[in-house]
Amino acid sequence: MGSDNQVKIRVDNLSLSFGGVKALIDVSLDIKCNEILAIIGPNGAGKTCLLNCINGFYKPQKGEIYYEDQKITRIRPDKAAQLGLARTFQNIELYTGLSTLDNIMAARHVLMKQNFAGGALYFGWAHKEEIEHRKTVEDIIDFLEIEPIRKRVVGVLPYGMRKRVELGRALALEPKVLLLDEPMAGMNLEEKEDIARFIVDIFEGQGDTYPESPVLRDGVSCVVLIEHDMEVVMDLADRVVVLDFGRIIAEGTPAEIRTNPQVISAYLGEAG
Secondary structure, three states: OOOOOOEEEEEEEEEEEEOOEEEEEEEEEEEEOOEEEEEEOOOOOOHHHHHHHHOOOOOOOEEEEEEOOEEOOOOOHHHHHHHOEEEOOOOOOOOOOOEHHHHHHHHHHHHOOOOHHHHHHOOOHHHHHHHHHHHHHHHHHHHOOOHHHOOOEHHHOOHHHHHHHHHHHHHOOOOOEEEEEOOOOOOOHHHHHHHHHHHHHHHHOOHHHOOOOHHHHHOOOEEEEEOOOHHHHHHHOOEEEEEEOOEEEEEEOHHHHHOOHHHHHHHHHHHO
16 A cells, blocks of 8 residues: 555546536545545535546546546546456445355456456366455455355345445455445444444455455555445544535545534535
8 A cells, every 4th residue: 555645546627517417517636545535415416426437437528537647537447447446336236136156256357367268168277267266255255244145146135235245246356446335325223333344344454364365455545435424424534525516515534524614504414
Protein backbone atom coordinates (compact mmCIF):
# COMPACT_ATOMS: atom_id res chain seq x y z
CA MET A 1 0.00 0.00 0.00
CA GLY A 2 1.04 3.56 -0.61
CA SER A 3 1.32 6.38 1.88
CA ASP A 4 -1.77 7.85 3.47
CA ASN A 5 -1.60 10.98 1.25
CA GLN A 6 -1.15 9.16 -2.05
CA VAL A 7 -4.10 9.59 -4.40
CA LYS A 8 -5.40 6.29 -5.74
CA ILE A 9 -8.24 7.64 -7.90
CA ARG A 10 -8.69 11.23 -9.07
CA VAL A 11 -12.02 12.43 -10.41
CA ASP A 12 -11.63 15.74 -12.26
CA ASN A 13 -14.64 17.93 -13.19
CA LEU A 14 -16.87 14.98 -14.04
CA SER A 15 -20.29 15.63 -15.56
CA LEU A 16 -22.88 13.05 -16.58
CA SER A 17 -26.29 13.64 -18.13
CA PHE A 18 -29.17 11.46 -19.28
CA GLY A 19 -31.07 13.56 -21.78
CA GLY A 20 -31.98 16.70 -19.89
CA VAL A 21 -31.29 15.17 -16.48
CA LYS A 22 -27.94 16.16 -15.00
CA ALA A 23 -26.79 13.31 -12.75
CA LEU A 24 -23.31 14.67 -11.99
CA ILE A 25 -22.16 18.28 -12.35
CA ASP A 26 -18.44 19.17 -12.26
CA VAL A 27 -17.60 16.60 -9.59
CA SER A 28 -13.96 16.62 -8.50
CA LEU A 29 -12.74 14.18 -5.88
CA ASP A 30 -9.55 12.48 -4.69
CA ILE A 31 -9.78 8.94 -3.30
CA LYS A 32 -6.67 8.28 -1.25
CA CYS A 33 -4.72 5.19 -0.24
CA ASN A 34 -5.37 3.74 3.19
CA GLU A 35 -8.80 5.24 3.73
CA ILE A 36 -12.43 4.24 3.87
CA LEU A 37 -14.28 6.98 2.00
CA ALA A 38 -18.04 7.26 2.44
CA ILE A 39 -20.22 8.94 -0.17
CA ILE A 40 -23.58 10.04 1.18
CA GLY A 41 -26.52 12.10 0.01
CA PRO A 42 -30.26 11.95 -0.65
CA ASN A 43 -31.76 9.48 -3.10
CA GLY A 44 -31.02 10.66 -6.64
CA ALA A 45 -27.98 12.70 -5.60
CA GLY A 46 -25.70 10.89 -8.07
CA LYS A 47 -23.83 8.52 -5.75
CA THR A 48 -24.30 5.34 -7.78
CA CYS A 49 -23.71 7.27 -11.01
CA LEU A 50 -20.30 8.28 -9.69
CA LEU A 51 -19.35 4.66 -8.96
CA ASN A 52 -20.66 3.62 -12.37
CA CYS A 53 -18.37 6.17 -14.02
CA ILE A 54 -15.35 5.05 -12.00
CA ASN A 55 -15.66 1.41 -13.00
CA GLY A 56 -16.77 1.98 -16.57
CA PHE A 57 -20.50 1.27 -16.58
CA TYR A 58 -21.29 4.88 -17.50
CA LYS A 59 -19.37 7.14 -19.88
CA PRO A 60 -19.36 10.77 -18.69
CA GLN A 61 -19.81 13.57 -21.18
CA LYS A 62 -17.22 15.77 -19.49
CA GLY A 63 -14.21 15.41 -17.20
CA GLU A 64 -11.61 12.73 -16.55
CA ILE A 65 -10.95 9.90 -14.09
CA TYR A 66 -7.41 8.77 -13.26
CA TYR A 67 -6.39 5.57 -11.51
CA GLU A 68 -2.79 5.73 -10.26
CA ASP A 69 -2.19 8.49 -12.89
CA GLN A 70 -3.60 6.28 -15.68
CA LYS A 71 -6.63 7.76 -17.45
CA ILE A 72 -9.60 5.38 -17.13
CA THR A 73 -12.47 7.75 -17.96
CA ARG A 74 -14.12 5.49 -20.55
CA ILE A 75 -12.59 2.17 -19.62
CA ARG A 76 -14.57 -1.05 -20.14
CA PRO A 77 -15.81 -2.64 -16.89
CA ASP A 78 -13.79 -5.83 -17.48
CA LYS A 79 -10.61 -3.79 -17.95
CA ALA A 80 -11.39 -1.87 -14.76
CA ALA A 81 -11.67 -5.21 -12.94
CA GLN A 82 -8.31 -6.30 -14.32
CA LEU A 83 -6.74 -3.08 -13.02
CA GLY A 84 -8.01 -3.84 -9.51
CA LEU A 85 -11.36 -2.03 -9.29
CA ALA A 86 -14.13 -4.25 -7.91
CA ARG A 87 -17.62 -3.32 -6.81
CA THR A 88 -20.88 -4.54 -5.40
CA PHE A 89 -24.25 -3.29 -6.60
CA GLN A 90 -27.21 -1.62 -4.95
CA ASN A 91 -29.42 -4.23 -6.62
CA ILE A 92 -27.80 -7.64 -6.21
CA GLU A 93 -26.25 -8.87 -9.49
CA LEU A 94 -25.57 -12.59 -9.12
CA TYR A 95 -26.04 -15.68 -11.27
CA THR A 96 -29.18 -16.81 -9.49
CA GLY A 97 -29.11 -20.33 -10.97
CA LEU A 98 -25.56 -21.06 -9.81
CA SER A 99 -24.24 -22.01 -6.40
CA THR A 100 -22.43 -19.69 -4.01
CA LEU A 101 -19.14 -21.39 -4.89
CA ASP A 102 -19.70 -21.04 -8.63
CA ASN A 103 -20.70 -17.38 -8.36
CA ILE A 104 -17.50 -16.49 -6.53
CA MET A 105 -15.41 -18.73 -8.77
CA ALA A 106 -16.81 -16.97 -11.85
CA ALA A 107 -15.02 -13.78 -10.85
CA ARG A 108 -11.66 -15.56 -10.85
CA HIS A 109 -11.80 -16.12 -14.62
CA VAL A 110 -10.67 -12.52 -15.16
CA LEU A 111 -7.40 -13.51 -13.45
CA MET A 112 -6.83 -16.84 -15.19
CA LYS A 113 -3.90 -17.03 -17.62
CA GLN A 114 -4.74 -20.19 -19.54
CA ASN A 115 -6.24 -19.83 -23.02
CA PHE A 116 -9.58 -21.22 -24.15
CA ALA A 117 -8.11 -24.46 -25.54
CA GLY A 118 -6.17 -25.24 -22.38
CA GLY A 119 -9.19 -24.52 -20.21
CA ALA A 120 -11.49 -26.63 -22.37
CA LEU A 121 -9.15 -29.63 -22.28
CA TYR A 122 -8.62 -29.10 -18.53
CA PHE A 123 -5.21 -30.67 -18.07
CA GLY A 124 -1.72 -29.63 -17.03
CA TRP A 125 -1.36 -25.95 -16.20
CA ALA A 126 -5.07 -25.27 -16.70
CA HIS A 127 -5.97 -27.87 -14.07
CA LYS A 128 -3.31 -26.61 -11.67
CA GLU A 129 -4.40 -23.00 -12.13
CA GLU A 130 -8.05 -23.78 -11.41
CA ILE A 131 -7.08 -25.62 -8.22
CA GLU A 132 -5.10 -22.57 -7.05
CA HIS A 133 -8.00 -20.22 -7.77
CA ARG A 134 -10.41 -22.54 -6.00
CA LYS A 135 -8.24 -22.39 -2.86
CA THR A 136 -8.64 -18.61 -2.82
CA VAL A 137 -12.40 -18.94 -3.29
CA GLU A 138 -12.59 -21.36 -0.36
CA ASP A 139 -10.65 -18.86 1.77
CA ILE A 140 -13.16 -16.15 0.85
CA ILE A 141 -16.06 -18.45 1.75
CA ASP A 142 -14.43 -19.18 5.11
CA PHE A 143 -13.71 -15.49 5.76
CA LEU A 144 -17.31 -14.44 5.03
CA GLU A 145 -18.65 -17.31 7.15
CA ILE A 146 -20.80 -18.73 4.33
CA GLU A 147 -19.52 -22.30 4.38
CA PRO A 148 -23.02 -23.72 5.08
CA ILE A 149 -24.32 -22.22 1.81
CA ARG A 150 -21.30 -22.86 -0.41
CA LYS A 151 -23.15 -25.34 -2.63
CA ARG A 152 -26.64 -23.82 -2.40
CA VAL A 153 -28.16 -22.04 -5.40
CA VAL A 154 -27.99 -18.32 -4.63
CA GLY A 155 -31.47 -17.62 -6.01
CA VAL A 156 -33.06 -19.30 -2.98
CA LEU A 157 -30.81 -17.73 -0.34
CA PRO A 158 -31.99 -15.08 2.13
CA TYR A 159 -31.26 -11.49 1.11
CA GLY A 160 -28.49 -10.98 3.67
CA MET A 161 -26.64 -14.09 2.51
CA ARG A 162 -26.86 -13.01 -1.13
CA LYS A 163 -25.27 -9.71 -0.12
CA ARG A 164 -22.37 -11.65 1.39
CA VAL A 165 -22.00 -13.73 -1.77
CA GLU A 166 -21.83 -10.57 -3.86
CA LEU A 167 -19.16 -9.18 -1.54
CA GLY A 168 -17.29 -12.47 -1.94
CA ARG A 169 -17.45 -12.21 -5.71
CA ALA A 170 -15.96 -8.71 -5.55
CA LEU A 171 -13.15 -9.99 -3.31
CA ALA A 172 -12.44 -12.81 -5.77
CA LEU A 173 -11.25 -10.19 -8.26
CA GLU A 174 -8.27 -9.43 -5.94
CA PRO A 175 -9.17 -5.72 -5.87
CA LYS A 176 -6.93 -2.85 -4.88
CA VAL A 177 -9.97 -0.60 -4.61
CA LEU A 178 -13.32 -1.88 -3.36
CA LEU A 179 -16.44 0.05 -4.39
CA LEU A 180 -19.45 -0.83 -2.23
CA ASP A 181 -22.87 0.47 -3.26
CA GLU A 182 -25.19 0.25 -0.24
CA PRO A 183 -23.83 -3.09 1.00
CA MET A 184 -26.13 -2.99 4.05
CA ALA A 185 -29.38 -1.85 2.43
CA GLY A 186 -32.37 -3.83 3.66
CA MET A 187 -30.47 -5.58 6.46
CA ASN A 188 -31.31 -5.90 10.12
CA LEU A 189 -28.96 -4.69 12.85
CA GLU A 190 -27.13 -8.01 13.26
CA GLU A 191 -26.56 -8.36 9.53
CA LYS A 192 -25.27 -4.78 9.33
CA GLU A 193 -22.82 -5.45 12.15
CA ASP A 194 -21.50 -8.51 10.32
CA ILE A 195 -20.99 -6.61 7.05
CA ALA A 196 -19.34 -3.70 8.88
CA ARG A 197 -16.93 -6.15 10.51
CA PHE A 198 -16.14 -7.74 7.15
CA ILE A 199 -15.45 -4.33 5.58
CA VAL A 200 -13.00 -3.38 8.31
CA ASP A 201 -11.28 -6.77 8.17
CA ILE A 202 -11.03 -6.62 4.36
CA PHE A 203 -9.57 -3.12 4.53
CA GLU A 204 -7.00 -3.96 7.18
CA GLY A 205 -6.07 -7.45 5.92
CA GLN A 206 -5.90 -10.70 7.85
CA GLY A 207 -2.16 -11.38 7.66
CA ASP A 208 -1.13 -14.96 8.37
CA THR A 209 -4.73 -16.14 8.77
CA TYR A 210 -4.98 -16.39 4.97
CA PRO A 211 -1.36 -16.52 3.76
CA GLU A 212 -2.21 -17.85 0.28
CA SER A 213 -4.92 -15.29 -0.56
CA PRO A 214 -3.38 -11.85 -1.21
CA VAL A 215 -6.57 -9.80 -0.94
CA LEU A 216 -7.44 -11.32 2.45
CA ARG A 217 -3.83 -11.38 3.62
CA ASP A 218 -2.83 -7.84 2.63
CA GLY A 219 -6.15 -5.99 2.57
CA VAL A 220 -7.16 -3.40 -0.03
CA SER A 221 -5.72 0.02 -0.69
CA CYS A 222 -8.99 1.84 -0.16
CA VAL A 223 -12.73 1.32 0.19
CA VAL A 224 -15.40 3.60 -1.27
CA LEU A 225 -18.71 3.12 0.53
CA ILE A 226 -22.16 4.40 -0.40
CA GLU A 227 -24.40 4.03 2.62
CA HIS A 228 -27.57 5.65 4.01
CA ASP A 229 -27.14 4.46 7.60
CA MET A 230 -25.36 7.43 9.16
CA GLU A 231 -24.29 5.51 12.26
CA VAL A 232 -22.47 3.03 10.02
CA VAL A 233 -20.87 5.89 8.09
CA MET A 234 -19.71 7.63 11.26
CA ASP A 235 -18.26 4.40 12.64
CA LEU A 236 -16.47 3.19 9.49
CA ALA A 237 -15.42 6.18 7.41
CA ASP A 238 -12.17 8.09 7.61
CA ARG A 239 -13.59 10.76 5.31
CA VAL A 240 -17.06 11.61 4.02
CA VAL A 241 -18.17 13.26 0.78
CA VAL A 242 -21.72 14.58 0.46
CA LEU A 243 -23.52 14.76 -2.90
CA ASP A 244 -26.73 16.66 -3.53
CA PHE A 245 -28.34 17.11 -6.96
CA GLY A 246 -25.17 15.87 -8.64
CA ARG A 247 -22.80 18.27 -6.89
CA ILE A 248 -20.42 17.84 -3.96
CA ILE A 249 -21.70 20.13 -1.21
CA ALA A 250 -19.39 19.07 1.63
CA GLU A 251 -16.33 16.97 2.38
CA GLY A 252 -14.53 16.21 5.63
CA THR A 253 -14.16 13.91 8.61
CA PRO A 254 -17.29 12.24 10.02
CA ALA A 255 -17.29 14.70 12.92
CA GLU A 256 -17.12 17.68 10.56
CA ILE A 257 -19.89 16.33 8.35
CA ARG A 258 -22.19 15.57 11.29
CA THR A 259 -22.13 19.24 12.38
CA ASN A 260 -22.17 20.84 8.91
CA PRO A 261 -25.38 22.94 8.62
CA GLN A 262 -25.58 22.48 4.82
CA VAL A 263 -25.37 18.72 5.20
CA ILE A 264 -27.96 18.65 7.96
CA SER A 265 -30.33 20.61 5.75
CA ALA A 266 -29.74 18.56 2.59
CA TYR A 267 -29.40 15.07 3.98
CA LEU A 268 -29.29 14.43 7.69
CA GLY A 269 -32.70 16.00 8.15
CA GLU A 270 -34.14 13.66 5.52
CA ALA A 271 -32.42 10.64 7.07
CA GLY A 272 -33.64 11.53 10.53
